[in-house]
Amino acid sequence: MTIFYHIGRYFLLLKETFSRPERLGLYWKRTLEEMDLLGVKSLGIVALLSFFMGAVVTIQTKTNIDSPLIQAYIVGFAARQSTILEFSPTIISLILAGKVGSNIAAEIGSMRVKEQIDALDIMGVNSAGYLILPKIIASMLMNPFLVMISMFLSIFGGYVAGIATGIVSGVDYIQGIQTGFVPYHVTYALIKTVVFAFIIASVSAYQGYYTRGGTREVGISSTRAVVHSNVVILIANYALTQMLLI
Amino acid sequence: MIEVKDLSKRFGEVQVLTDISAQFYKGKVNQIIGKSGSGKSVLAKCIVGLHKPEKGQVLYEGHSFHEMTRDEQREIRQRIGMLFQGSALFDSLTVLQNVMFPLQMFAQLSKSEIEERAHVCLKRVNILDKDGLYPAELSGGMQKRVGIARAIAMTPEYLFVDEPNSGLDPQTSILIDDLIKELTEEFNTTTIVITHDMNSVMETGENIIFIHKGRKWWQGDRDQILNSDNKELNEFIFAGGLMRMVKRNMDREAGRP
Numbered sequence: 334m335t336i337f338y339h340i341g342r343y344f345l346l347l348k349e350t351f352s353r354p355e356r357l358g359l360y361w362k363r364t365l366e367e368m369d370l371l372g373v374k375s376l377g378i379v380a381l382l383s384f385f386m387g388a389v390v391t392i393q394t395k396t397n398i399d400s401p402l403i404q405a406y407i408v409g410f411a412a413r414q415s416t417i418l419e420f421s422p423t424i425i426s427l428i429l430a431g432k433v434g435s436n437i438a439a440e441i442g443s444m445r446v447k448e449q450i451d452a453l454d455i456m457g458v459n460s461a462g463y464l465i466l467p468k469i470i471a472s473m474l475m476n477p478f479l480v481m482i483s484m485f486l487s488i489f490g491g492y493v494a495g496i497a498t499g500i501v502s503g504v505d506y507i508q509g510i511q512t513g514f515v516p517y518h519v520t521y522a523l524i525k526t527v528v529f530a531f532i533i534a535s536v537s538a539y540q541g542y543y544t545r546g547g548t549r550e551v552g553i554s555s556t557r558a559v560v561h562s563n564v565v566i567l568i569a570n571y572a573l574t575q576m577l578l579i
Numbered sequence: 580m581i582e583v584k585d586l587s588k589r590f591g592e593v594q595v596l597t598d599i600s601a602q603f604y605k606g607k608v609n610q611i612i613g614k615s616g617s618g619k620s621v622l623a624k625c626i627v628g629l630h631k632p633e634k635g636q637v638l639y640e641g642h643s644f645h646e647m648t649r650d651e652q653r654e655i656r657q658r659i660g661m662l663f664q665g666s667a668l669f670d671s672l673t674v675l676q677n678v679m680f681p682l683q684m685f686a687q688l689s690k691s692e693i694e695e696r697a698h699v700c701l702k703r704v705n706i707l708d709k710d711g712l713y714p715a716e717l718s719g720g721m722q723k724r725v726g727i728a729r730a731i732a733m734t735p736e737y738l739f740v741d742e743p744n745s746g747l748d749p750q751t752s753i754l755i756d757d758l759i760k761e762l763t764e765e766f767n768t769t770t771i772v773i774t775h776d777m778n779s780v781m782e783t784g785e786n787i788i789f790i791h792k793g794r795k796w797w798q799g800d801r802d803q804i805l806n807s808d809n810k811e812l813n814e815f816i817f818a819g820g821l822m823r824m825v826k827r828n829m830d831r832e833a834g835r836p
Contacts, residue, residue, distance in 0.1 A: 457657040
């Protein structure tokens with residue numbers, strides 16, 4: 334029964350979050366700050382991960398399908414498909430759930446235990462809206478850009494690895510990434526990313542907002558934020574894939 | 580004036596407050612006192628609407644807070660200033676930005692007017708020279724002052740102060756107590772102070788409510804409190820060494836053994 338209690342409370346918090354803001358200008362300013370904190374400051378880890386994951390995918394694909402019957406360009410094709418369909422939107426979102434989700438839960442949780450959220454409420458500020466809405470909007474605006482950068486760097490990482498190790502020529506790799514390209518797959522990936530961004534920000538904020546106790550509980554909320562976001566992302570990934578690809 | 584009528588609050592199986600009725604007067608420093616865990620902070624949180632009581636009413640100028648619409652409650656809250664035990668300043672904002680925050684949210688003022696008003700509040704609590712610092716760079720006493728400046732920024736009608744002297748040295752405590760008293764007179768606020776500090780009670784308590792085991796045990800002023808024959812209240816007020824000495828002197832003067 335506890336799960337239904339949490340689901341109900343999560344949706345009530347969302348209702349509160351999306352209610353009318355007191356001062357739009359202040360909310361917009363906070364959204365820009367959050368775009369920097371949650372988006373721009375995640376660029377480094379996303380770039381690093383994407384480049385090396387692309388490189389590894391290329392090498393593994395080649396070593397696993399090393400057959401004279403399979404043409405060389407297939408390596409590029411496989412690297413592109415796995416990157417666009419799954420690696421960039423889903424794995425990067427799971428990584429962001431760890432980085433951004435724990436950050437959101439810890440920040441809001443600390444504000445809760447230090448009575449700063451109570452202070453907002455007593456001032457008459459809609460604390461849920463003021464704290465959570467800018468984070469949700471910032472994540473939903475920034476994560477698609479991060480994922481697009483990830484797609485490019487991952488495919489580029491595969492290219493560099495292919496050339497550097499000599500397992501695939503540049504021409505074959507480029508032919509592979511152009512073969513059978515379906516633009517809708519990018520749309521599908523970006524739809525998933527936006528949904529995952531919403532999940533990361535809202536689930537983590539929920540964990541932080543209802544933190545009770547002290548610093549230990551803030552840590553527990555942070556961990557829960559990551560675990561719960563990941564679980565919800567995986568379920569949503571399955572549902573979205575079934576809805577959008579079949 | 581704020582009035583509490585038959586207020587009861589429980590958390591799960593634990594009954595924290597039972598049938599509390601009390602009045603808090605305008606222009607006076609009203610104090611809720613009691614031991615740790617007696618329920619005084621919960622009572623204050625019920626009054627400001629952070630907790631919803633199971634039973635009873637909280638009346639602001641005769642209007643029941645918990646029966647108001649959400650917008651009406653927000654409107655009341657914009658007339659409340661509160662200083663929290665840990666000051667509850669926003670870590671990411673400077674002292675000036677903390678004081679400007681409620682004004683930016685609700686006051687229909689220009690940016691320069693908001694800044695000017697924040698400076699006036701900081702000057703009023705004698706901390707104007709620290710306006711560019713962050714809360715982490717301030718001492719506990721300074722944080723309390725900034726908290727008070729933020730609480731009075733919107734010229735509140737109701738001022739709530741939770742444990743104003745916790746973590747402060749006796750001299751700073753007296754300064755904070757004096758400041759609360761002065762502001763109450765200056766703004767004619769209904770001030771409610773939650774404390775277990777007897778120095779503070781004797782300095783500023785004009786209407787004192789003693790909470791014991793979640794019930795109102797006694798109500799009076801600081802002149803009456805020392806002569807009360809309420810056993811639990813006497814145990815509470817004469818628990819400290821200094822107050823025991825006062826008690827001994829009083830007994831000696833009255834010829835009591």
